[in-house]
Structure formats: C-alpha cells, structure tokens
Amino acid sequence: MVVAIDGLSLGAIYALIALGYTMVYGIAKMLNFAHGDVIMVGAYMIYTMCTLTWTTGGLPIWAGALIAFVVAVVVCTVLGMTIEKVAYKPLRGASPLAALITAIGVSYLLQGLAQLIWGADQKTLAILDKLGNLHAGSYTIKWSSIITLVVGAIIMVCLTLFVKKTRTGRAMLAVSEDKGAAQMMGINVNKIVSVTFAIGSGLATFAALLYLPTTAISPTLGSMPGIKAFAAAVIGGIGSIPGAMVGGVLLGVIEVVCNSIEGVASYTTAIEFAVLIIILLVRPIGLLGKKRRVKV
Amino acid sequence: MALLEVKDLQVYYGVIQALKGISFEVNEGEIVTLIGANGAGKTTTMQTVIGLIPSKGGSIVYEGTDITKFPSHKIVGMGMSQVPEGRRIFQELTVYDNLMLGAYLEKDANVIKERIENCFEQFPILQERRSQIAGTLSGGEQQMLAMSRALMANPKLLMLDEPSMGLSPLLVSQVFDIIKDMNKKGITILLVEQNAEKALAIADRAYVLANGEITHQGTGAELAGSEEIKKAYLGG
Numbered sequence A: 001m002v003v004a005i006d007g008l009s010l011g012a013i014y015a016l017i018a019l020g021y022t023m024v025y026g027i028a029k030m031l032n033f034a035h036g037d038v039i040m041v042g043a044y045m046i047y048t049m050c051t052l053t054w055t056t057g058g059l060p061i062w063a064g065a066l067i068a069f070v071v072a073v074v075v076c077t078v079l080g081m082t083i084e085k086v087a088y089k090p091l092r093g094a095s096p097l098a099a100l101i102t103a104i105g106v107s108y109l110l111q112g113l114a115q116l117i118w119g120a121d122q123k124t125l126a127i128l129d130k131l132g133n134l135h136a137g138s139y140t141i142k143w144s145s146i147i148t149l150v151v152g153a154i155i156m157v158c159l160t161l162f163v164k165k166t167r168t169g170r171a172m173l174a175v176s177e178d179k180g181a182a183q184m185m186g187i188n189v190n191k192i193v194s195v196t197f198a199i200g201s202g203l204a205t206f207a208a209l210l211y212l213p214t215t216a217i218s219p220t221l222g223s224m225p226g227i228k229a230f231a232a233a234v235i236g237g238i239g240s241i242p243g244a245m246v247g248g249v250l251l252g253v254i255e256v257v258c259n260s261i262e263g264v265a266s267y268t269t270a271i272e273f274a275v276l277i278i279i280l281l282v283r284p285i286g287l288l289g290k291k292r293r294v295k296v
Numbered sequence B: 001m002a003l004l005e006v007k008d009l010q011v012y013y014g015v016i017q018a019l020k021g022i023s024f025e026v027n028e029g030e031i032v033t034l035i036g037a038n039g040a041g042k043t044t045t046m047q048t049v050i051g052l053i054p055s056k057g058g059s060i061v062y063e064g065t066d067i068t069k070f071p072s073h074k075i076v077g078m079g080m081s082q083v084p085e086g087r088r089i090f091q092e093l094t095v096y097d098n099l100m101l102g103a104y105l106e107k108d109a110n111v112i113k114e115r116i117e118n119c120f121e122q123f124p125i126l127q128e129r130r131s132q133i134a135g136t137l138s139g140g141e142q143q144m145l146a147m148s149r150a151l152m153a154n155p156k157l158l159m160l161d162e163p164s165m166g167l168s169p170l171l172v173s174q175v176f177d178i179i180k181d182m183n184k185k186g187i188t189i190l191l192v193e194q195n196a197e198k199a200l201a202i203a204d205r206a207y208v209l210a211n212g213e214i215t216h217q218g219t220g221a222e223l224a225g226s227e228e229i230k231k232a233y234l235g236g
C-alpha cells in the first residue's frame, strides 16, 4: 500500500517530466536534453524564493511557498521559451544531430550557470515534507506522496483536456502529425512550438516542487530524473502524451518496488533500463507510440 | 485585376531548379487548371504560392498585395486555402477536429458553428462520422473531408492539388461536380490535375507545365482541342 502510493507518486513526477520531452519531440521533432536542467533551475528558484520570503517575514510560510512556486513557474516558462528561441529555433531545418548537440550544450550551460549563481554545495528545502505523515490504520504514508499523486493526476487530466478540446491544443496535435498541413490551416508553427516549450517547462517546475522532498538541490539535480523521464517517454512511445504518462508511472512504480526489496535495491536503475530495452525490443515504437505512415 | 498573379516564379530544391520562372494568373470567379506530367512542378507551384516553400526569384501578388515573402499563416488568413496533394487530413484526429482545424483562423464560435452545419448539410456522411478517427475513413470520405476542411476557412481562392487521385470513376465525377458547385458559389479555383481531360472540361483557362516551365496556355476548350496537348496529356 505504502509502496504503491510512493511508487505512483514518483511515477507522477516522472510522467510530468516525460510530458515535456514527449510534447517537444512530437511538435519540434527534437530531443530537448536540457529539459532536466529546467527542473534544476525550478528547484533553485523555489529554494531561493522560499528562503527570501520566509526570512523577510510577515508572510505565513505557505504564502511564501506559494509565491516562490509561482515565481519559479514564471521563470522556468520564460527560460524554456528563451532556450527555444535562442538556441533551437535557428537550427530548425538543420540536421537533427545539430539540434541534439546544441541541447546537450544548453544542458551544460545551465548547470554551469547554476553553479556560478548558487555554488556547488548541496542545499535542502523540504517544503512538502513539513506536512509530515498521514496515519491510516497501520499504514504511515507521507503527505508529500499523496499530494504529489493528486497534483500529478490533476495536471495530467487538465493537460489532456487542453490538448483535446482547445484550439491551441488541437493545433499542437496537428503540427505534431503533419507540420505542412498544419501550416495550410493557418497555424503559426513557430508560435505553437513556443507554447509547447512553455508548457513543458511549466510542468518541469511542478515536477521540481514535487521532487524536492526526495532530493538535495545541486546543479546536477535534473540529470537523473531527466534521464529516467526520458526513458519513460520512450517506453510510452515518444511523441505520445498518454504514453508519457503511462511510461512515467510504470518507471516510478518499478523504481519504488525495487528499492523496497532488500538485495535488489542497488540494481534499481539497471532494472529500469533493462525494462526500457526489453520494451523497445518487443515494441520499438513504445507502448502507446503510433506507427507513422510513410509520407509520399 | 487578377486575384492571384504569379510572375517569373523560381524555386530550387538545393541546386535543382524545380520552377524555372513561371508566370500565370487567376482572375476572380474563374476555374483555372494547371496540368502537366509527373514531376513537372505542379505541387511545388501550389506550395510556393501558399508560403510553404520559399522562392528564389519572381513574385506572387494576391489581391494586389505582394505575398512572396509572407509566412503561410498570414497568406491563409487572407482567404487562400488548399486541398493538398495526397489529402493530408489529420489521420489521428477525429473528423470534427479536422474540420475545426480548417477554421483555425476564425475566432467567432458562431461563425464556425454555421460553417460546420453547412458542411454537414453538404456532406451528411461527415456528420455521421464526426467522432470517427479520420484515418479510418474510406478514401472517398477522406477526400470529402479534405475538401470540407479547406472550405471551413471560407476561402476566396481554393487550390486543389490532384483531388481525384486514387478515387473510383464515380467519385471522380462527384469531386468535379463539387468543384464546379463551389465555383458557382463564388469561390475562385486553381486546380492541379492528372486527369487533364476532366480538368480542361470544367476550366475557364488552363496552363500546361513541363519541366518547371509553362509551355502552353489558353482556354480550357482551346487546350482540349489542341492536337499537341491531346497527344501529350490526353492519351492520344
């Protein structure tokens, strides 16, 4: 029970990050390897703003945290859009390899900048842990896990509705399937790509907030969840939104279950990637990936 | 004044020149057809006019405005819409979503609703299939959807790139009837066709494109009657 909730909540975090990878891939057809580092920036922003609002006083702790989070979302969204405009947009139409290498470069740039600004030492900020535990019968469940699960589920439902039901969401699906045809509908592809980066980075900030209880903040904070979430996106079928959710949750559950078994825990990451490889061997397009029809 | 005036248009794919300076015009209310063999440059012309492919030289003037360097969304916003080669409906989306995307630039929900109603009136099959994933429609239904989607933009100039491709003879006739009908309702038509005979029959004027150059032009009847055209494009 506890393992299940912890697993699902870690899965929700991976899913939120995986959504950023998968949406950007679906729409801009590139792997944004700097995505994990946006989470790191989000975590630092939350940390800095929380410390600031809590020490200057006057505000209740929750209000300071809320302000910190809102600021972090704004900063990350703007950061995501800026990275796209400055680093990726000039390369659209160039070889995918060029974009990939640029993304890796942006990733290191962000890590370097973070180290310059915040230093290399680890910082901790357990805002959600302050909430303590829920005791239900013989079970003790962390409130942070429950909140993560609920928030993650709400975001995913909202995102699904947004993509399916709104004009912009529909345009995103159209660009993702056939950019040229989408342009013929009058869709401004540059704008849609920009919106996609904004949404992906916004989601990354949520992931940062929810990830904070389990980690210390350092310039490389984004690397591990970034890679895991990327694996989750691939497992689910890169480009597929429900796929990223399924892949994320699957990976989160596997991770927590493995970690809870003595003797297996130290092989957790290896097991996760073995699952990735097996799934790709059986189904190269991922669980919910779609076979692209060949364009003539 | 011509609705669309293309002058000396040149387009390259890398070092290969696909359009070697073509000029043609489409007047308001006309059906103009562009015929030519495979690889002549018909699709390239259509896609360049709507802003999907950049040109290296020449100009495209629409309603008196030079749109040569305009992005496609701006051109579409000026009342130009296209049924692309191979239909290119959004296969993973529903029929309804496809139609809504056709009206992407229209913000007034009431206007969109009205257009959808008109569309369903004209194509009851699409209403029946409105929640179906478009990729699962039959070829004929997909062509109806592609045309309806283009009409959802309420275009002044509608460009169709081989709308009869891959359809049964009965459906081909139906497609040409629909094109004539749309033209009667006031939409100017630029039609690219492999089916030159049928295209020339409904066209006011026609151009023949070969290897990126316009080799012949005239009224539909003139070209249909020319021995040379008959030999090359009408199967004798």
Ligand SMILES: Nc1ncnc2c1ncn2[C@@H]1O[C@H](COP(=O)(O)OP(=O)(O)OP(=O)(O)O)[C@@H](O)[C@H]1O
Residues within 6 Å of the ligand: B013, B016, B018, B036, B037, B038, B039, B040, B041, B042, B043, B044, B045, B085
């Ligand atoms: N993306 C591309 N890259 C390189 N060359 C291209 C590209 N698209 C078209 N071409 C070339 O440009 C020329 C014109 O192609 P286009 O598709 O415009 O011909 P078309 O008249 O529409 O032919 P079809 O009747 O087969 O549709 C052809 O020689 C084609 O090989």
Ligand SMILES: [Mg+2]
Residues within 6 Å of the ligand: B042, B043, B044, B085, B161
């Ligand atoms: Mg063609």
